[in-house]
Amino acid sequence: MxxxxxxxxxxxxAQGTSEFMLAGLLLPLSVDLDVDPSxxxxxxxxxxxxxxxxxxxxxxxASRWAPRRALVLLLVVFIAAHLVGALASSFWLLLATRVLAALANAGFLAIALATVRAVVDPATVTRAVAVLLSxxxxATIVGVPAGAALANAYGWRSTFWAVALLCLPAVVALLRDRTLVAVPRSPRIAVRAELGELRRRPVVVAVVLAVLVNAATFxxxxxxxxIGADAGVEETGIPLLLAAFGVGAFVGVSATGRWAAxxxxxxxxxxxxxxxxxxxxFAxxxxxxxxxxxxxxxGGMLSFAVGSALIARIVGQASGAPVLGGAYATAALNLGAFVGPVAAGFAYAQAGxxxxxxxxxxxxxxGVLLAPLLRAR
Incomplete structure (x- = not known):
């Protein structure tokens, strides 16, 4: 390989750590920037x-860009967003850097998944994609707890610096790599045809379920x-609590991959x-x-077991949308990640x-009420 x-x-x-790390930084960050946890x-x-x-x-x-140039550019934008975030004294500036970092992350992941198929043998594509997604x-098992421990020792800003530093070796390696030079640009996709495929009921139901499940999870x-601090978990125990969730998530994803098909x-x-x-x-x-x-x-085990099965369901039902099927699975999960913290913030403000x-x-x-609608026509 x-x-x-x-x-x-x-x-x-590094990008996955950035996406999830706020779970361990919420308390110190809210104190430093003078905002409430919600x-x-x-x-x-x-x-x-x-x-x-x-x-x-x-x-x-992505189909219109040269892969190496696009990957390097998006990674540089991701690093820059974290450098600005590490120096931000305003909550709203930090909020803007999170949106910018996410745009770069989404682009990098989409191009990386598409490109890896062109640089490995057909027999090792599945393994290569699994390595990428690992x-x-x-990130949930190691990156987030490590980020929380780093924040406890050196402040929440140190985690933003650490994520930026983690990305630098990848930038250097991509600039020196010659594998991608021979990879041609992908042909343009038939956007209208793929969007039509994604309007089918079995796909829509799976997307809605993915939003609900991930909203609860996030x-x-x-x-x-x-939650841990309110229960009496010591500050030094918070990384272990996050790691427990991550290990559960890993077990859930592994179980789905082995038995759910x-x-x-x-x-x-x-x-x-x-x-x-x-x-x-749990409540x-x-x-x-x-x-x-x-x-x-x-909770980590069960929610990720269901969530990963829903990803497979979306991609499988949207077989006529090979590009946007995966993109909409990602979008559905992250729409849940948007709705979930907002709903949880409101609930925490009202009932702790x-x-x-x-x-x-x-x-x-x-989601349970909608799940019977998954039966395809």
């Missing part, structure tokens, strides 16, 4: 908005450090019901440190930590 693949995976790991949670929503806009837009324009999964994850619809329907129940039980355990750790691990989990259970319950 070309060295280019792990280089791209490193950049995607307002600070909008930073996660801002990143999600950038991903929602960037995923389909960049998927369309960067995102590892709402809880964004406030997980706050044969009964995908049943996996989603049953999984949505169990996930709604898990968030409800009853927020006063216990052990309950919070168990709830984080179980239990309110966040009740809101997550409610979103998942709506």
């Amino acid at each position: 070309p060295l280019l693949v792990p280089v791209l995976a490193l950049a995607i790991f 307002t600070a949670a909008l930073l996660t929503s801002a990143f999600a908005v950038g991903m929602v806009i960037g995923a389909p837009t960049m998927a369309v324009f 960067g995102t999964t590892l 709402g809880v994850f964004t406030f997980l450090a706050v 044969r009964f995908e619809r049943g996996w989603i329907v049953a999984g949505a019901a169990v996930t709604a129940t898990a968030w409800s039980v 009853l355990s927020v006063d216990s440190v052990s309950g919070v750790f168990f709830g984080a691990a179980a 930590a239990p309110g966040v989990l009740v809101a997550a259970a409610g979103l998942a319950a709506v």
Whole structure:
């Protein structure tokens, strides 16, 4: 496998860490910038908005760009956004940098996934794509807890510097790489035809479910450090709490990849019901440190198991939209990541930590009601 693949995976790991790291920075960031945690949670929503806009837009324009130039340019923009964010003294300036970073992230991921197929043998495409996406999964297990630990030691701004530094080796490697020189620009996609495919009912239902499930997931994850602190978890234990969620997410994704393909619809329907129940039980355990750790691990496992199955469902049902099918799966998940923290912020302001989990259970319950519509005509 070309060295280019792990280089791209490193950049995607840094970008995934950036997307999720606000969960561990919410409290110190809100104090430093003089905003309440509910307002600070909008930073996660801002990143999600950038991903929602960037995923389909960049998927369309990626076919018109030379791959290496596009990857380097987008990575430089991503680094610049984090450098400005690390120096920002205004919450609203930091919010703007999150949107810009997300646009660059969405474009980089879309082009990287399209390009890797052109630089490896057909027999190793699946493995190469798995290596790329492992960067995102590892971000929840390693990157986010490490970012929270770094913030505890040196302040929340240090995590922005760290993400920027993580991207530099990838920039250097891409500039020196000759593999991409021979990769031609992709042909233009038939946008109208692919959009028509994405209006079919089986696709729309899967997209709506993905939004609901991910809204519940990101709402809880964004406030997980706050939930832990309210339960009595020590500041040094917050990275471990985030890691528990990440390990659960890894187990859930792995289980879906191994067992869900044969009964995908049943996996989603049953999984949505169990996930709604898990968030409800978690809401009853927020006063216990052990309950919070168990709830984080179980919630991460179940929500990512259902969410990853929904990604496969969207792409599979939208077989006539090979480019925008994946882009809209990404957009659906990140639309949930926008809605979730907003709803969780409102719920936290009204009812504290239990309110966040009740809101997550409610979103998942709506998904349970819609899940029977997944049956394709």
